[in-house]
Amino acid sequence: METLNQIFTWLSNHESGFSALAALLVIIGVTLSPFGSGLRRALGRRAQNLQIDKDMAPDADQLSGQHHTNGPRVLSDKPSVAVLPFENLSGDTEQAYFSEGIAEDIIVALSKLHSLFVIARNTSFAYKELEGQGGNLGKALGARYIVQGSVRKVGERARINAQLVDTESDEQLWAERFDRDLDDVFLVQDEITAKVISILPSRIEAADLKRTHNKPTNNLKAYDYLLRGKYHHHLRTRSDNTMAYNLLSQAVEADPSSAQAYAWRACVIGQALFRGYRDDEAATEEILQDLGKALTLDDEDFECHRVFSGVYTIQQNYDRALFHAQRAFELNPNDPRVISQYGELLVLVGDAEAGIDMQKQALQVDPYSPDDRLTHLGFAQFAGRHYQDALDTFKKISSLDVKHHAYLAACHAQLGDSAGAEREATELSKLDAEFSVDEFVTQLQYKNDADSQHHIDALRLAGL
The missing domain is CATH 3.40.50.10610 (ABC-type transport auxiliary lipoprotein component)
Structure with a gap:
């Protein structure tokens, strides 16, 4: 808890160039999506009260007209x-x-x-x-x-x-x-x-082609250390985590101007904390120092915008959340995390149809991790009142948990299938005897009261 609080305190004073934080949040399993109930419970009111520097983000009137109800659509004719x-x-x-x-x-x-x-x-x-x-x-x-x-x-x-x-x-x-x-x-x-x-x-504009050039360092030795550090980090064992940390430290030493070296080292420390490889107070301080250094070296990164979108969603500052989600998607329209998070946000602000399209695109880009993608798609379909589609989607998930049974029960109830609703409600109760409809829906953070009420009514109709 204290580690998360320190990270978010630092975050509250900065709003650009910290792709390391994005990597950290992904690796330690802290999702900033509407399904991140664990994070919301951990942060509690603190997340709602974060005060991010208003001068570093656009005002609401600057954002007007940027979000269209049609939203981004899947383009099937792309190579x-x-x-x-x-x-x-x-x-x-x-x-x-x-x-x-x-x-x-x-x-x-x-x-x-x-x-x-x-x-x-x-x-x-x-x-x-x-x-x-x-x-x-x-x-x-x-x-x-x-x-x-x-x-x-x-x-x-x-x-x-x-x-x-x-x-x-x-x-x-x-x-x-x-x-x-x-x-x-x-x-x-x-x-x-x-x-x-x-x-x-395909037709590639010159400006787009320039964006494909990404040189993480001018130092070949530092690049070699960086690649080796990332490789061991992906293996996730204690020994590989230690190896990754040492290699990335060598990358920093070889090229102190490499933002990615600092970013990935912060990520490795975060993995160590989450997996119990480290529990010392110095670890948190190291993370914050590396994040601050990465910030000064690289002030534009799609990961940065993706994370800020999540932070503003927690704050329920939907205009700024949309701005950063759109920016992240502009910078990298093929990253499944960017696509999925953008889609979830569109659902929360009342554009479920666009959210459905985005979740389908995320599933196309990353079909190897279907359960997560299907969960987000089913959520969007339920919010869009496509109950049968949502049922079909959730039934494809290999391992169902409390939220899945809640959605399944609500969909059955909305379709008039009381037996199906009762069956799913029973399964849910076996997993969580103290399930609260109000708490479940509140954690999703819908922007519009009508969407929240629709969800509450569906769950209660299912007998929850």
Whole structure:
């Protein structure tokens, strides 16, 4: 509790450039979505009373006209592309971090383009065992085009092979080998990204193309430490967490101007606190120091806007929440967290139809994590009064908890199925005998009283 309070105290005085906080909040499992009831209970009134500097965010009148009830829509005609983790051909398994890191950077670059539909890293990396199966892989990922390759790192040189494949025809559209000094690895990433973009049937504006260039550091040694630190962080064990911290500290030492090094080190410390690897007071102070440093080095990041949107949602400052959600989506329209959070916010402010479309898009981009995406979609469908659709969605979830049974009971009740409503209410009671309708709906933080009342009435109609 004290750790969260200190973080949010720091947050209340800053409103830009802290992508480290976004990473921290994701990794330690603190969601800023309407389903983050645990966070709301932990923060209590404190979250409602946060005072963020008004001079650093637009006023409500500046935001008028920016949000349209139609909202963003899924564009099915976009070229869909997935980037698989590059194969490590170095003969040393410890070099896997380098090949996977290159692929991850290419995903981030392509994801910033509105004219492309890019499969999330979480999904594309999970399907790497299907590599080489062409159409089967494309169908599994939902991607027409696949970028894949390999990396052989020897000393201060790297041989990078990359290719672009059309999964419908199994045709290799492009392939190239890059034999370069390691100092040129950023240029190779840019060349691969640019080549993929030039071949795909889409129109890329020059300004958009510029956004794909992302050099996390000018120091190759620092970049190597950064990639290795991120790799061990993703493994989540105690020993890997310690290794990640040490590597990222070396990245900071090698390049004190690398915002990403500070950001990821804060993330690693947050993981240690959440998983019980550390419980010392110094950990919290380290997080805050790293966040402050990242802030001064990088004042524009889509993660920053995503987190601020969540903070303002907790405050029920919906105008500013929408501003930051829209900005995050503009900066990265293919990140499933950005899409999903934006969709949830649209539902809360009364635009359920747009929220439904956004949640469907998030599920398309990241089908490997269906339960979370389906939960958000079902919520949007229920709020939009599409009860049968919501039932169908929630029934696809592999593991149902209290909130799922609550929605299922409410949907059955609204459809006149009293037996179904009673069945779900009974299952809910087994999991939470002290379930409170008012508390459940209040935690969702609807903007409009009519939406809150609709939800309350549906739950009570189900006998809850």
